[in-house]
Amino acid sequence: MPSAAPPSINGDLPRQFASRDALNTLLAQEFPEAEGELSPIRGGREAADEKLRRIDARRYAKSRNNLKGAVTGLSPYIRHGVLTLAEVRDSVFARIRNRDEGGKLINELGWRDFWQRMWLDLGDGINNDQEPFKTGHDAGAYSRELPTDVRDGTTGLACMDGFRDQLITTGWLHNHARMWMAAWLVHWRRVHWKAGADWFMQHLLDGDPASNHLSWQWVASTFSHKPYFFNRGNLERYSDGSYCDGCPCAKSCPFEGSYEQLENQLFTPIPTIPDSGKSRNQQRNRQSRSSGGASAALARPKR
Amino acid sequence: MTFQRPILWIHEEALGANNPALQAWPEAPAVFVFDTRWIQDAKISRKRLGFLYENALNLPLTLRKGDVAAEVLAFARRHQADGVVSSSAVDPRLKRIGEAIDAELPLGLLDPEAFVELPRPPRLGRFSRYWREAEAVVWKGYSPAC
Numbered sequence: 001m002p003s004a005a006p007p008s009i010n011g012d013l014p015r016q017f018a019s020r021d022a023l024n025t026l027l028a029q030e031f032p033e034a035e036g037e038l039s040p041i042r043g044g045r046e047a048a049d050e051k052l053r054r055i056d057a058r059r060y061a062k063s064r065n066n067l068k069g070a071v072t073g074l075s076p077y078i079r080h081g082v083l084t085l086a087e088v089r090d091s092v093f094a095r096i097r098n099r100d101e102g103g104k105l106i107n108e109l110g111w112r113d114f115w116q117r118m119w120l121d122l123g124d125g126i127n128n129d130q131e132p133f134k135t136g137h138d139a140g141a142y143s144r145e146l147p148t149d150v151r152d153g154t155t156g157l158a159c160m161d162g163f164r165d166q167l168i169t170t171g172w173l174h175n176h177a178r179m180w181m182a183a184w185l186v187h188w189r190r191v192h193w194k195a196g197a198d199w200f201m202q203h204l205l206d207g208d209p210a211s212n213h214l215s216w217q218w219v220a221s222t223f224s225h226k227p228y229f230f231n232r233g234n235l236e237r238y239s240d241g242s243y244c245d246g247c248p249c250a251k252s253c254p255f256e257g258s259y260e261q262l263e264n265q266l267f268t269p270i271p272t273i274p275d276s277g278k279s280r281n282q283q284r285n286r287q288s289r290s291s292g293g294a295s296a297a298l299a300r301p302k303r
Numbered sequence: 304m305t306f307q308r309p310i311l312w313i314h315e316e317a318l319g320a321n322n323p324a325l326q327a328w329p330e331a332p333a334v335f336v337f338d339t340r341w342i343q344d345a346k347i348s349r350k351r352l353g354f355l356y357e358n359a360l361n362l363p364l365t366l367r368k369g370d371v372a373a374e375v376l377a378f379a380r381r382h383q384a385d386g387v388v389s390s391s392a393v394d395p396r397l398k399r400i401g402e403a404i405d406a407e408l409p410l411g412l413l414d415p416e417a418f419v420e421l422p423r424p425p426r427l428g429r430f431s432r433y434w435r436e437a438e439a440v441v442w443k444g445y446s447p448a449c
């Protein structure tokens with residue numbers, strides 16, 4: 001699209017930059033309070049189209065839970081309307097040979113649409129707990145402040161410090177990393193979901209209260225029937241052990257243990273609904289949600 | 304829409320060429336405003352601002368910063384506009400800004416293309432309820448190539 005520069009008057013921000021550094025400098029001058037540097041992820045239609053071209057819906061379905069899986073990286077462009085969900089949907093349609101191949105990815109696009117519709121309904125109410133916590137702990141038991149070691153990435157946990165570094169430098173995290181980090185902050189560190197969600201919003205290029213706040217609430221259990229948590233085996237598996245190898249805390253890992261052990265450690269007893277045994281793997285996150293949360297005990301990834 | 308000389312307000316939810324306001328009024332002057340209060344209150348990092356900036360540079364628009372409604376209205380005066388056209392938003396903050404603009408100068412909103420057009424509002428609450436109604440409609444648009 002041609003973007004002929006409109007005539008400029010005082011106070012108009014520049015449209016011409018000799019380099020990305022020049023944009024960085026301008027932003028530092030105009031928005032001195034905004035922290036950090038530019039992300040390596042670039043804005044603009046060209047960058048978005050490049051990501052569209054790389055969509056591989058079949059590989060996506062098989063590998064999306066893995067940090068190295070074939071996820072699209074489209075969220076920042078979708079969030080800001082560079083691409084509409086309708087365009088992404090049509091791109092997926094154009095690339096698949098049958099409905100099966102695109103089912104998973106189209107379903108995930110549906111999640112975005114769903115959260116947006118929820119936000120339209122909830123308005124500013126999205127900032128509040130939608131339901132009571134089902135962790136056995138009172139809302140007041142959760143800290144409203146993000147701990148400094150978390151913000152600074154000095155907890156000593158290679159995975160969490162690593163996710164924090166990626167969040168701060170790139171403004172994007174894999175869905176599984178977001179889930180682990182949220183679960184760790186809320187359930188292990190006892191931080192209120194809103195403190196974590198606000199921190200994510202400062203940094204995520206795709207930061208969007210609809211997907212962000214409601215996912216945090218889903219993890220916390222204020223928008224689901226049961227808290228989401230994970231264990232070391234799950235994290236190790238879907239990160240190919242890349243964090244655990246060489247982690248200074250590997251011998252005292254807070255995520256070590258069976259789901260039963262961790263559940264006893266993290267939550268005070270509340271009635272649970274037994275696992276129906278239907279879910280095969282981590283996909284159950286979706287299944288428990290898409291089964292209306294009826295089998296909320298499934299909010300535990302299997303190893 | 305009955306405007307003769309509108310300006311376009313482009314906001315954070317529709318920074319693409321398929322923005323319905325840009326599509327409907329390709330010749331109209333357009334503006335994007337960095338919301339300084341939101342940036343300060345939500346402590347938005349520079350990465351996000353740079354990303355928004357790079358998206359905005361793709362579009363034929365003027366970039367400003369400050370109080371969004373005031374900036375949009377000033378831009379309208381600058382172009383002797385008789386109205387403002389924008390795309391409908393989900394974010395309540397953007398809706399409030401729209402209302403503040405509309406209190407001074409008529410604002411016309413156009414809907415971006417929907418992911419799925421449902422005959423009636425779907426039941427929300429849980430994804431499964433929504434998807435039960437939406438999935439088949441989404442897939443109606445698909446036909447295998449060969």
Ligand SMILES: Cc1cc2nc3c(=O)[nH]c(=O)nc-3n(C[C@H](O)[C@H](O)[C@H](O)COP(=O)(O)OP(=O)(O)OC[C@H]3O[C@@H](n4cnc5c(N)ncnc54)[C@H](O)[C@@H]3O)c2cc1C
Pocket residue numbers: 064070071072073074075076078079108109111112115173174175176178179182200204206207208209211212213215216219
């Ligand atoms: C704690 C937490 C916070 C999150 N915060 C945000 C946020 O602020 N903004 C945001 O866009 N997403 C958020 N998500 C959802 C999801 O993590 C991201 O959309 C996804 O990781 C983006 O990467 P991708 O584009 O490669 O996704 P892909 O897996 O390639 O999916 C394609 C597109 O589908 C949509 N999508 C996929 N998964 C989800 C999902 N679970 N919920 C909603 N939409 C989805 C996104 O638009 C995404 O770009 C959050 C998830 C969690 C658990």
